[in-house]
Amino acid sequence: MKKLFSIILALVMCLSVLSFAVADEEIKLVYWSPEDDESAIAVDNAIIEKFVAAHPGVSIELQHGSLSDILAKISAMAIAGTTPDFAFFSPRYVAAMVEGGYLEELTDLYKEIGDIPASFVTPTSSEAIYDIPCVMDSICLYYRTDLFEAAGITPPTNWDEWLAAAEKLTQDTDGDGVNDIFGMTLMGGIPDDYFGFTPILWANGAEFFNADGSAAIDSPAAIEALDFAKKLAPFCPPGMENVNYSDNLVLFASGKTAMVLAPGRVMLSIEEYSPDLLDKIDMVAVPAGPSGDKPVTKVSINDFVVFNNTKHPELCKEFIKFYMSDESYELFLTNSAPGHMLPTRNAYLEDEAYLNSEKIAYKADKVKKSLGLAFDYGSDYVLRNGGAYNPNLSEGLASTVMAQQINKMYLGEVTAAECAKTIADTWREDFGIN
Amino acid sequence: MLLPALVLLLFLIVYPFVRTVELSFMQQKMTQATGKFIGFKNYSRLLGSSEFWTSFGLSVTWTVTNVIGQVVFGVIISLLLNRTFFCRTIARGVSLLPFFMPMVSMMLMWRWMFNENYGIINSLLYSLGITKEPVGWLSTTALAFPSVILVSTWRYTPFVTMNILSKLQTIPTEHYEAAAIDGASGWKAFWHITLPEIRDVLQIVIVLRVIFMFKKVDEVMILTNGGPGTSTMILPLYTYKNTFESLQLGRGAASAVLLMLFVFILMVFYFRMFEKEDDVR
Numbered sequence: 001m002k003k004l005f006s007i008i009l010a011l012v013m014c015l016s017v018l019s020f021a022v023a024d025e026e027i028k029l030v031y032w033s034p035e036d037d038e039s040a041i042a043v044d045n046a047i048i049e050k051f052v053a054a055h056p057g058v059s060i061e062l063q064h065g066s067l068s069d070i071l072a073k074i075s076a077m078a079i080a081g082t083t084p085d086f087a088f089f090s091p092r093y094v095a096a097m098v099e100g101g102y103l104e105e106l107t108d109l110y111k112e113i114g115d116i117p118a119s120f121v122t123p124t125s126s127e128a129i130y131d132i133p134c135v136m137d138s139i140c141l142y143y144r145t146d147l148f149e150a151a152g153i154t155p156p157t158n159w160d161e162w163l164a165a166a167e168k169l170t171q172d173t174d175g176d177g178v179n180d181i182f183g184m185t186l187m188g189g190i191p192d193d194y195f196g197f198t199p200i201l202w203a204n205g206a207e208f209f210n211a212d213g214s215a216a217i218d219s220p221a222a223i224e225a226l227d228f229a230k231k232l233a234p235f236c237p238p239g240m241e242n243v244n245y246s247d248n249l250v251l252f253a254s255g256k257t258a259m260v261l262a263p264g265r266v267m268l269s270i271e272e273y274s275p276d277l278l279d280k281i282d283m284v285a286v287p288a289g290p291s292g293d294k295p296v297t298k299v300s301i302n303d304f305v306v307f308n309n310t311k312h313p314e315l316c317k318e319f320i321k322f323y324m325s326d327e328s329y330e331l332f333l334t335n336s337a338p339g340h341m342l343p344t345r346n347a348y349l350e351d352e353a354y355l356n357s358e359k360i361a362y363k364a365d366k367v368k369k370s371l372g373l374a375f376d377y378g379s380d381y382v383l384r385n386g387g388a389y390n391p392n393l394s395e396g397l398a399s400t401v402m403a404q405q406i407n408k409m410y411l412g413e414v415t416a417a418e419c420a421k422t423i424a425d426t427w428r429e430d431f432g433i434n
Numbered sequence: 435m436l437l438p439a440l441v442l443l444l445f446l447i448v449y450p451f452v453r454t455v456e457l458s459f460m461q462q463k464m465t466q467a468t469g470k471f472i473g474f475k476n477y478s479r480l481l482g483s484s485e486f487w488t489s490f491g492l493s494v495t496w497t498v499t500n501v502i503g504q505v506v507f508g509v510i511i512s513l514l515l516n517r518t519f520f521c522r523t524i525a526r527g528v529s530l531l532p533f534f535m536p537m538v539s540m541m542l543m544w545r546w547m548f549n550e551n552y553g554i555i556n557s558l559l560y561s562l563g564i565t566k567e568p569v570g571w572l573s574t575t576a577l578a579f580p581s582v583i584l585v586s587t588w589r590y591t592p593f594v595t596m597n598i599l600s601k602l603q604t605i606p607t608e609h610y611e612a613a614a615i616d617g618a619s620g621w622k623a624f625w626h627i628t629l630p631e632i633r634d635v636l637q638i639v640i641v642l643r644v645i646f647m648f649k650k651v652d653e654v655m656i657l658t659n660g661g662p663g664t665s666t667m668i669l670p671l672y673t674y675k676n677t678f679e680s681l682q683l684g685r686g687a688a689s690a691v692l693l694m695l696f697v698f699i700l701m702v703f704y705f706r707m708f709e710k711e712d713d714v715r
Contacts, residue, residue: 069678069679071464071465071681072464072677072678072679072681075464075465075681076464078465079466079467096465099465100465100466100467177566178566178567189573189659189661190658190659190660190661190662191659191679237550237551238550238551238567238568238570238573239549239550239551239568239570239572239573240573241570241573241574241661241662242550242570242572242573242658242661242662251551256551394465395463395465395680395681398679398680398681399679399680399681400660400675400676400679400680401680404660404661404663404664404667407661407662407663408662408663408664411574411575411662411663413575413663430680430682
């Protein structure tokens with residue numbers, strides 16, 4: 001009996017050692033994404049499943065974090081050495097990560113994929129490439145074609161027309177003395193207000209920072225842009241000082257406002273709240289301001305990055321390449337917030353399969369237009385100043401002073417000039433810049 | 435025997451505290467692994483900043499009004515719930531609900547209730563003819579802070595209610611019967627019987643509420659995020675934003691240390707005040 005027991009025990013021990021050996025061979029990657037949209041999660045999981053099926057012994061765990069505190073979280077993880085293997089996030093955080101030495105170089109991978117415009121890649125202090133632009137959204141000026149027609153006006157091509165349209169389309173439609181439809185909606189709440197203001201700033205030829213890294217938010221053109229945003233505020237629904245990104249979309253999608261600066265996600269909001277409005281909207285690029293020379297669309301590019309504390313950098317790159325391959329990429333574009341997530345690959349500008357896919361076809365004209373506007377006029381934070389690298393960009397945009405001051409400006413507590421000066425002075429002191 | 439507790443104390447309280455104090459003397463961003471020692475510069479910058487003192491003032495107002503509201507309403511509700519009436523058990527359960535409901539869901543619910551365009555509060559006021567235009571409960575500087583205080587008072591009053599009610603139930607009814615025989619009014623019975631009996635519990639409850647409310651950040655963050663402008667930027671939220679949004683670890687740590695010192699001084703003062711009163715008694 002004792003002998004039998006010993007044999008069984010030895011067998012069990014051998015099996016457990018074997019399982020550990022097998023476990024040792026299994027590779028687990030952690031993929032971090034801030035996209036918490038249900039469709040985005042489902043698509044990511046579907047692509048992971050396909051990749052894992054083709055790579056036995058590999059598992060990928062998808063983790064999520066909030067968009068609002070990415071930089072703080074990733075910074076803390078980077079310092080602690082607990083970053084995920086690779087991640088998907090905004091390029092405005094890439095520079096800080098590169099500066100800290102936390103990212104793996106991806107130049108070869110970028111060349112392999114081959115058709116992403118170089119202008120979309122995040123500039124850094126070196127010539128190397130550290131991010132793969134995967135997708136973008138395109139913030140345009142969406143407007144209600146039916147309301148414009150009824151008012152006898154055309155989409156604005158300059159700021160005077162824009163302001164006049166906002167005023168004309170702010171109406172009391174039921175005669176109770178209170179306006180119930182408004183010409184415009186803006187993100188005026190903290191912390192999204194600076195994000196909503198960004199395309200207005202750029203459309204006036206102004207910047208947050210100059211090419212040499214000095215503060216530019218207090219330039220005359222920037223103050224002019226702030227002043228214009230403030231002039232639009234009275235034609236926004238009450239409470240615009242507390243309106244955030246989602247509220248902004250809902251207000252337009254529910255028919256409360258005639259215009260909105262929004263990405264393609266507004267179409268998804270319309271499909272949810274008022275599907276009959278989908279045929280009554282169109283978009284233009286944000287009109288150039290008096291000091292600007294061309295219209296603008298604000299694109300928000302999202303990139304893949306690989307952290308250099310990963311034990312499997314080549315496998316991470318292989319996953320990214322798989323994600324960007326036609327099969328997975330099309331799955332992603334047509335299922336993850338379709339029409340909002342736009343391709344960064346040139347090949348998809350006119351891709352019939354993409355534009356004729358079930359979830360895009362009925363709004364293909366709008367998707368194609370916003371894609372065209374993105375490629376023609378699109379700019380993102382890191383692409384300004386000809387792509388000049390700015391080590392303070394991430395922190396400047398994340399700093400509370402800008403959101404607070406712009407909010408105070410909308411409240412009437414400070415003027416545009418005072419707002420700009422406070423932001424610029426704080427940045428100069430915090431970053432040691434001019 | 436004490437070793438596990440001491441180890442936990444060391445890692446969960448002592449180390450974070452010491453590290454925070456250390457950071458408060460450094461200039462360090464969150465993206466940096468190490469910082470530069472700058473002495474008391476973070477403190478002098480904060481103490482010389484009008485924003486810091488505005489936040490401090492808001493925190494004091496927030497704490498005082500919340501605690502007064504919670505204690506007053508908490509005592510009133512507990513007195514009512516101590517009486518015998520039909521469905522008293524259900525009433526007790528319902529009155530405690532705000533404290534036990536998930537915080538984030540509740541705050542989002544209040545945010546929607548306060549919404550200028552779609553909120554039920556404005557809708558009710560408008561349909562009753564009380565207002566003709568939407569009221570900016572969370573979007574105007576005049577109303578945002580009182581609105582947030584109201585919500586917070588609503589949420590934490592049950593905590594006071596629970597504690598006071600527990601004590602009320604231990605007061606012998608004979609005291610009230612004797613008082614009634616002597617012709618004491620309800621108010622006199624409250625002042626001379628109830629209040630002395632619940633005094634000790636009230637002291638503890640007030641101390642706890644002051645500590646909790648002074649360092650509260652979640653309700654304000656969800657409802658207004660410190661806005662509009664900086665009208666609801668209480669000190670803990672100011673500290674949070676300095677640390678996790680402006681990424682200034684050193685400055686945030688200094689703000690946290692100052693916050694801790696304020697609460698500590700408050701508590702020392704409070705306990706000394708009640709020690710003296712106990713000595714007199």
